Amino acid sequence: MAAADQIPVTVLTGFLGSGKTTVLNHLLRQKELNGVVAIINEFGEVALDHLLVESSEDRLALLDNGCICCSVREDLIETLADLAARRAAGTIPPFHRVLVETTGLADPVPVLHTLMTAPDVVGRYRIDGVVATVDAVNGAHTLAAHDEAVRQVAVADRLLVTKIDLAADDELSRLDAQLAAINPVAARHRVGNGMVDPTKVLDAGLFDPSARSADVVRWFDRAAQAANAPHDHAEHDCHGEACDHHSHHAHDTDVSSYSLIIDEPIQRDAFARWLDYVAALRGEDLLRFKAIVHVAEQPDTPIVVHGVQHVFHPPITLAGWPSADRRSRLVFIVRGIPRQIVENTLCKFAAVSRAAIQRSAA
Numbered sequence: 053m054a055a056a057d058q059i060p061v062t063v064l065t066g067f068l069g070s071g072k073t074t075v076l077n078h079l080l081r082q083k084e085l086n087g088v089v090a091i092i093n094e095f096g097e098v099a100l101d102h103l104l105v106e107s108s109e110d111r112l113a114l115l116d117n118g119c120i121c122c123s124v125r126e127d128l129i130e131t132l133a134d135l136a137a138r139r140a141a142g143t144i145p146p147f148h149r150v151l152v153e154t155t156g157l158a159d160p161v162p163v164l165h166t167l168m169t170a171p172d173v174v175g176r177y178r179i180d181g182v183v184a185t186v187d188a189v190n191g192a193h194t195l196a197a198h199d200e201a202v203r204q205v206a207v208a209d210r211l212l213v214t215k216i217d218l219a220a221d222d223e224l225s226r227l228d229a230q231l232a233a234i235n236p237v238a239a240r241h242r243v244g245n246g247m248v249d250p251t252k253v254l255d256a257g258l259f260d261p262s263a264r265s266a267d268v269v270r271w272f273d274r275a276a277q278a279a280n281a282p283h284d285h286a287e288h289d290c291h292g293e294a295c296d297h298h299s300h301h302a303h304d305t306d307v308s309s310y311s312l313i314i315d316e317p318i319q320r321d322a323f324a325r326w327l328d329y330v331a332a333l334r335g336e337d338l339l340r341f342k343a344i345v346h347v348a349e350q351p352d353t354p355i356v357v358h359g360v361q362h363v364f365h366p367p368i369t370l371a372g373w374p375s376a377d378r379r380s381r382l383v384f385i386v387r388g389i390p391r392q393i394v395e396n397t398l399c400k401f402a403a404v405s406r407a408a409i410q411r412s413a414a
């Protein structure tokens with residue numbers, strides 16, 4: 053099959069909370085993105101992002117079984133194969149591009165390797181390009197602390213420096229230099245609130261790892277070796293709790309993810325007090341926090357709260373509940389913060405009763 057007949061796949065990557073979903077939301081509203089299907093991979097037991105992406109359901113597919121670079125690779129292959137089959141059979145509206153949003157902790161190399169080699173994918177799809185978001189506020193620190201973030205930047209064709217409204221000019225210049233040192237070939241764009249021109253991120257050309265730095269070529273070689281090695285389930289068990297690999301693409305071993313569901317309304321001020329406490333005490337280790345909250349004072353209009361390390365973004369009030377489930381759902385990706393501490397502090401500062409906290413996803 054000629055490249056022109058293959059469906060382009062754009063991979064949207066970027067560290068936890070760096071603005072991927074915000075960019076995706078903006079892109080899906082642009083006319084250039086009509087006829088695009090988005091595949092969203094979420095890390096954690098309770099998926100929230102797909103509730104917050106404003107798009108019709110037939111344009112979204114969710115991979116919520118773990119992290120895309122590990123256990124969900126098979127899911128990605130199956131989803132892509134299934135989409136292609138349904139497209140050919142005419143059972144879904146025709147689509148001309150797929151956008152894959154990875155988790156913030158994903159190593160993009162095994163994902164790209166899969167897209168380039170999986171028999172059910174090759175021939176039907178081609179990688180068009182890799183877009184990586186980098187948070188202007190947390191980016192420098194994140195790159196210094198997390199190998200995954202460096203890999204995301206290194207393989208990108210386009211780098212989107214996000215949250216430029218929150219960063220000073222000299223901070224942006226320093227980050228630019230840091231990004232150029234890791235990946236001198238990727239075009240860099242500064243983006244506020246996800247508002248990127250689609251032409252800047254789509255049709256980046258065929259992805260070619262050999263055109264990248266020696267590091268990138270080496271990572272791909274390792275991904276190929278790992279893919280050919282006998283499958284070891286123990287090394288690919290990435291289901292929300294500690295994603296603890298000993299393989300070529302080890303995540304931080306002390307990073308874990310958990311979710312709490314709270315089945316009673318929460319007072320707005322008490323919740324804000326709890327957020328302040330957690331951010332002040334453990335902001336550094338709170339890699340990502342997302343929540344949809346049933347606020348006692350406004351039961352019909354939930355708030356959505358995002359935290360990324362020390363930075364808590366202003367809560368967003370939704371016009372209504374995105375589904376029939378009106379319980380608060382809190383998702384944490386943390387380094388070494390036990391769930392028990394979170395529960396205790398919620399009871400103490402946010403006045404949540406212990407009986408209302410449910411530990412596992414419903």
Ligand SMILES: Nc1nc2c(ncn2[C@@H]2O[C@H](COP(=O)(O)OP(=O)(O)OP(=O)(O)O)[C@@H](O)[C@H]2O)c(=O)[nH]1
Pocket residue numbers: 066067068069070071072073074075101155156185214215216217218243244245246340342357358359360365
């Ligand atoms: N001020 C400001 N906030 C932004 C901008 N872009 C994103 N945000 C906020 O940053 C937070 C995280 O953004 P997301 O788009 O959810 O980030 P993400 O990379 O999808 O997060 P994960 O999927 O959890 O890794 C949200 O509160 C966004 O509203 C921006 O340009 N400016």
